[in-house]
Every structure is written in C-alpha cells, then in structure tokens.
Amino acid sequence: MNMDIRPLKTEADYDWALAEIEPYFEAPPPLGSPEAARFDVLAVLIEDYESHHWPIDPPDAVDAIRTRMELSGYTQTDLAALLGSRSRASEILARRRGLTMAQAYRLHREWLIPADVLIRPMHSPG
Secondary structure, three states: OOOOOOOOOOHHHHHHHHHHHHHHHHOOOOOOOHHHHHHHHHHHHHHHHHHHHOOOOOOOHHHHHHHHHHHHOOOHHHHHHHHOOHHHHHHHHOOOOOOOHHHHHHHHHHHOOOHHHHOOOOOOOO
16 A cells, blocks of 8 residues: 655645545545545645635625525524514625624524624625
C-alpha cells in the first residue's frame, strides 16, 4: 500500500489527492486499518485545501430562515407566530427590517438556527 502523503500546495497536489482518495469511495477500507488512516489524512488535506482556496460564506439570517422554513415545512404564518407579527415576518423575509436580538434568540431556540448566522448582517435586497 502506498503511504505517500504530502501537503497540498498546488492545484496539481490537490488533483493528486483527489485521485488518491477516489478508490476508497469505491471500496471503503476496514476501520482501524492503515488504509483507513490514509483515507482520513487525505480527507483532511483535501478539506483544508478547499476551505482555503474556495471558502463558502455562511448564509445570512434571511437565507437561513428561508432554508429552515423549506426543510421543516414552516410557513410565513409560522414565522409570524414566532416573531409576534405578520407584518414583521414579511418585512424580515423581504430584507426591509433586521432581526432584533429577542427574535434571533427565539429563532435559535425554537427553530434551531445557529445563533451566529442570525446575528450576521443581512444582505441587501438584490
């Protein structure tokens, strides 16, 4: 088995790591084996390279609220009930008004939206 592991500094290194890890998806190595350890190291190297070269910004509060609504089957009426007002829910979803800390806390507690996402500044309507 090839235990060649190296830092990923270039696109060529990254392509090499992808080619090296691909067979493990076809035939997963046994847990605790040297192959499994190699898979884990390659996965960390690839993830680190991707996060540094192609970072993904987390969603803003409205995007997170909309995603939670879609995934959980919540409606704008459900959001209005949580926030205390239909007009407030509408204004927030239209990005005309930001969340208060109390609203962010309720969304975090009741809908399990990460608090750090809820307190990020909202994107302007585009």
